Amino acid sequence: MIFLRILRTILRRGSLAVIDRAGRRHVLGDGSEPVATVRLSPQASDWHLIRNPMLGIGEAYMDGSLSVDDGRLYEFLDLLARNYGTEASHPWMSLLERATARLKQSNPMGRARSNVAHHYDLSPALYDLFLDSDRQYSCAYFRSPEDTLEEAQLNKKRHIAAKLMLDRPGLKVLDIGSGWGGLALYLAEEHGAEVTGVTLSDEQYAHANARAARSPAGDRVSFHLKDYREQQGPFDRIVSVGMFEHVGKRHYLEYFAKLRELLADDGVALIHAIGYSDVPAPINPFIRKYIFPGADLPAMSEVFTEVEKTGLYATDLEILRLHYAETLRHWRERFLARSDEVLKIYDARFLRMWEFYLALCEVGFRRRTNMVFQLQLAKRIDTVPITRDYMFEAERAAEARETKPKP
Incomplete structure (x- = not known):
């Protein structure tokens, strides 16, 4: 999955376990004890997760195609935030931010x-x-x-x-x-x-x-x-x-x-x-x-x-x-x-x-x-x-x- 590959390039501090759509377990990060285990169901869409991850991860969690074991959703998001913005971040995240930076909401x-x-x-x-x-x-x-x-x-x-x-x-x-x-x-x-x-x-x-x-x-x-x-x-x-x-x-x-x-x-x-x-x-x-x-x-x-x-x-x-x-x-x-x-x-x-x-x-x-x-x-x-x-x-x-x- 491209989503897994992108996560692997981002996670440098801390660890995350990911169970992919085929049931295989991957440990991403620095090798320390994973803070959370994320499971992707067979219905999880790789394209949907990578197209706009800030939106796609939330939508996948809502519809149940992405779940987090032991109720540790906060720990999963915290791990992403601690790694986001570092030199290891994937360039596609920066691209998304630049593409939307000029949006200004109108509220008549x-x-x-x-x-x-x-x-x-x-x-x-x-x-x-x-x-x-x-x-x-x-x-x-x-x-x-x-x-x-x-x-x-x-x-x-x-x-x-x-x-x-x-x-x-x-x-x-x-x-x-x-x-x-x-x-x-x-x-x-x-x-x-x-x-x-x-x-x-x-x-x-x-x-x-x-x-x-x-x-x-x-x-x-x-x-x-x-x-x-x-x-x-x-x-x-x-x-x-x-x-x-x-x-x-x-x-x-x-x-x-x-x-x-x-x-x-x-x-x-x-x-x-x-x-x-x-x-x-x-x-x-x-x-x-x-x-x-x-x-x-x-x-x-x-x-x-x-x-x-x-x-x-x-x-x-x-x-x-x-x-x-x-x-x-x-x-x-x-x-x-x-x-x-x-x-x-x-x-x-x-x-x-x-x-x-x-x-x-x-x-x-x-x-x-x-x-x-x-x-x-x-x-x-x-x-x-x-x-x-x-x-x-x-x-x-x-x-x-x-x-x-x-x-």
Whole structure:
């Protein structure tokens, strides 16, 4: 098989056992103990695997023509990632990257809504199986390796609130891509903000409104089913978590220009998103085709190029490196621990697709160039203090207030 020959040229560190379509066992790599055993069924297509391996391997795993013994899919993908990009990599991988490097996703309003529905309008029961109780579906913030997922997601909300400078009650906040409502409710309930959330997901909109109806914040928090481009301002603060990935590279300037239009003169915006720590590149083809159609990840050079054109000031930038790797590890382990319940909602192909998605993304943050950035923006150069002390002070004050026993 050509696929086997290509794998043999790539794998230089670590070992992999491969059972080919005829049942023969091959050990590839440096001769150490194989980290995993991959089996190819008689139906496995050599051409399909080599044509676009970043897509073909995932599709083969989904349809069962490629399987991994002992549930070690993560170890298999991790091994590939540790060898990928080294001098031993096969030239055909570089060719594929060059061929797709100039792709730029376009997401006009109608398409944006259908792309969101593809992922976020899945059964709510699915997300309850692996997310925290607040349904935070974005990178958590691990202050300690011992933090639980629940603690780390609360840390994330505090961290974001501190950067938003919620220094007085009644500030008008816009949450672009408000998800199931957790962050908006936190800002309203714990910081006294008046929060407007917008989403394109019917399921998330319904869930967030149901939560808002029970919230002690009352009418200080509301959710709307609309595109952010239709929203009118101004707002004192704007926050967007895990939404910029769905904007599409062709729309980056439109996005930041709209933020500037919506932001009050003394306003602050905080964008929390996934990006690349190196040069611009297309998103993984498996993720784009099966998980997040319409998604694109930016390099920081692409972000700042468009921000510069709007006149907005970048007042703070933080790179979260391994936080999302740890978040995804928690999600993957929770998801697999409840695989029997997943199969009551969806079929085995869906289960394998999502296992591959969660493992692939974790590897991307742990071994490749994926990272999360938090970019703070303002219209005026003097809107935020000139040191970051205010962030740490606000975060500590919020933690003390939240952990204080309530009467």
